[in-house]
Amino acid sequence: MMSLFSIFSILSLSVLSIISHAAPLGGKIVGRDTGLLASYDFIIVGGGTSGLVVGNRLSENTATTVLIIEAGELDQGEDFICVPLFAGIGNGAIGTKYDWNLTYSPELAADDRSIAIPLGKVVGGGSCLNKMVFDIAGKVDYDRWLEVGGVGWNDLFPYFKKLTNFTPPAPEIAKEWDIQTDPTAHGYNGYVHSSYPTFYWPSNKYFFAAMKFLGIRKVFDSLNGDANGALWNPQSLDPDTKTRSNSRTAYWNSASNRTNLHLLTGHQATKLITKSNNGGVSIIGVEYAAGSNSTKSTVLAKREVILAAGAIHSPQLLQLSGIGDPFLLKKLGINTVVNLPGVGANFQDHPLLASVTSLNIALSANNLTSNATFNAEMLALYRFNRTGPYSTEGLNAFAFLGTPSFTNTTSHIVSSASSITPASYLSPDTDRSVLLGYEAQYRILTRDLPSNNVPIMEFIFVDGSVYAILQHPFSRGTVAITSTDPFTPPSANPGFLSHQTDLLLLSAAARYARTIINTPTFAPLSPVETIPGPAVQTESDFEAWIRSTIGSTYHPSGTTSMMKRQLGGVVDSNFKVYGVKNLRVVDAGTFPMIQAAHLQVTVYAMAERAADAIKKTYRF
Template sequence: MEEFDYVIIGAGSAGCVLAHRLTETGNHSVCVIEAGPPDRNPFIHIPAGYVKNVMNKDLTWGFVSQPVPGIGGRSVGLPQGKTLGGSSAINGMVYNRGQRADYDGWAQRGNPGWSYDDVLPAFRRSEKRGGAADQDYRGTDGPLTVTDPAFDNPLCRMFVEAAREMGIPEVEDYNAAAQEGVGGFQFTIDLSGRRSVRMSTARAFLHPAERTGRVSVRTHAYAARILFEGKRAIGLRYHAGGPHGTPSEVRARREVILSAGALNSPRLLQISGIGDPRHLRGLGVDPVAALPGVGANLTDHYQVRAAVRLKDIRTVNERGRGLALVSEVAKWALGSRDTILGMGPVPMRVFMRSDPALDAPDLQLSFTPASYREGVAGLLDRYPGMTCGGYMQRPESRGWVRAVSTDLAVQPEIQPNYLATERDRMAIVQVLKYARQLLGAKSFAPYYVREEFPGDKVSTDDEILDFARQFGGTAFHHCGTARMGPASDPMAVVDERLRVHGLEGLRVVDASIMPAIISGNTNAPTIMIAEKAAEMIRADNAA
């Protein structure tokens, strides 16, 4: 029986950070269990490879939602990374911390130590800012490189002017004092070498930790059940080679840490006996801890896009196919920054308010000088085009994740419950209205031909909502399914130190623990959660 100080389940955005931080002092050993393969696929490391990654069944879990009532009964694909680096190895690389009020809200829910002032040091500790850096907010010495877009296109500058026409100011650093405004996104892309490369958490944190010899990584290893002695977690049973592979076990001298993501972590808790007792018994699982909040509170951003046909200007559409694409590949290989292979999917952003009376922006819109057939990312149109879309940052709708079998090959039931409230429905209509207004601004007029998607047949609020229901989809920001809260909260799963209520030696450290979704993309906050968790784990075990 192999033993390590810590067993980490999942080598994703959080698990890789934990492996690095828990071993950097040289005193502890860590075993990381990952169901996916090593991160050797070349498309992982090419920034624009995200269009291939999210469709790659070898690199994702391939989860599909239950039919969602709020979007006409459609089922939605919910990709989650399954490789070293997890979703940070397949995502759009946007680095977005959210707003101060997000974290202050977490603390106000009974989670001391999670206010914005509390979490800011953890954000700064992980980051190596490769652009303008306000020292009060940004880090420059961490493992995770964060840079501004290297790819430039005149349409991106026109987008800034379009936002200004609407009275939206230009804000250079939305991850510093204020989020509201227009400008370029920041990305986890490393520009320091010959070629631009994706900075996944595996590249930034895990692989340097592996080189110390204190981290053992098991890939193609499917976590099957957390092992307990009484109320204490002592290890993990996993299947090597696949969901029905060779049964194996690994023991933890100190703690088991679950970092499998917001869709997988609740499933593993449930099949390990942690959850609603009635649900567990229906699975044939004896309850270890009665925590009905496991799998509840699933939250995600639901996004919708508009696309416009252009003329007399070059877009990514023309550069992304045929001989032009061969040229782009050659430029990337030779180290040119002026190539679409080095860009993120959405170079530009605007954070804005749906109502001027609001205290902070509640909408996030993004822009790219490209368009996709029928609004599907990855399949470029054959004519010049541009796209703008977005989502409500703090949706009210909540769903759930439930294991339906202890067989690891059987997908859990996932119900994101999009557009379940009137406020969410009104907001998605407003998102599309603003996207159309931006794309129809005077700055684009010399090149504007017509709106292709949704088109002029969609005009009333009811028609816009029907369009959003038919063509919207996930922003890949699943969170909240093992939410943090005090023991007095009957739906809380972990306490403010991320320890599972009622148990010893078990923590959850990933986006599952978010009490409420943050105002933006979830990868940067997940990395922060792991940074803060590692600090707490070291302190608790030292005590």
């Protein structure tokens, strides 16, 4: 999330590691490829959030051999990964060796800025870098995917429960903070912990009071398919150790003693090995290397290769392998193996704004940076009994709202969106199938834009700061290789603000963030807005500020979308890549339309569903 949280990064780097979650090495973890088999039943490219899920589930069958290839290494249980406060209000592992440290290509509509996009380069991937928000979108959101050829709520809900090991809040915490849960909405035997912290910043109560004053309903439990209103979200938090629960601690550690599951770290897949036979194309293996100057090696797949490298690196690998848009591939001298223009198209991310207000309150997150003694005491408290502010990532108070709930300009925004031809916002050389897919999505977006039942904006309250995050952007971008060198990052740009409707929505959201703080409920705290500041008043003021400050929520998705092929889709509802055998994609790139939620839980669920689809194919 955006760099306002970075005030705690110095703290996170100054503290020695206090947690160790190293797994027993019963399985094979290798940093060199000399210990690998010549072939495996399944090869998974990417040992991140989704890849470890699939690796765990497929290796449950002891007769099946599985290799996971991961560019990063195993983390060492550093505080900046494990301690919740560093992950949430701090920068966590962002900017460290566990991050690819990439930026989006300069975005003209965002003052030509290159916006940071942290991506996990570590076993566990993005689940080691994210803000630990454990949430899902509402039923209506996922069912929109069905309209373009994807899966829906009924397909995913069993997997939301399967992945989860839920611990409800203690009765005294639930009563004090008015946290309600629906026991039927959660799983209790999964690998990923979902729980509520025991510490909350006092200002959170003022936020919920402000929401009530503004007529916003309180959501009972957002994990039951209703995520429309003000709500508390659980965290991916181990309730016993008060540390991050991620794909590595959940899915790798629990499977690492299996001798049929191998993990190759520090190596990047560079190309998919293809074979043509009777007019068809099959994937038979993966080429990989430790670096640009290293020798390339090949490992064969007896059954399938599964891409789990994320929404930027999975399309990159497909394009390098000749699977993608012939127009792009020809420019780089790459022979087209499979004509699939949707690869790298449909790129989406959640754009984020941060409004900051100073509050006069005794206990706040600012105390941690302004008072070294207080910070030391709170860290000592966490070390001693896992309580206090370090035991929570700090992002607890949310509101997901439909357009009419946060602005009185809905009709103007809808009119603006409806009057625009979708094709005018895509590149003139966009393939017709991709254009048809965007037009189908556009109809859904404009249909739901005036609805109060489909949240389009997320507001997060963090001790005076209000983050406004657009959930269903109209803007689309691309991921495209610029070189045949696999170690050259692709050009990646989600097209932030390239569609005028997104700018109108974010401008309205920025005004609403100010409205929240200016409700009578916050008056006792004498709020003083510092960002964007009182000088920003007119529509042109807000738009200029938005262009200069818009950032990413670090949710890249959509580039290998689960849509019909004639709509620019890349995979079918079983995650199989169109036009080629023995190849699937299981990461966030498969999301056809980015949902109104943080991504990690949906990534886990999609990967769980993909694993079952693979098992069904091979009847094990």
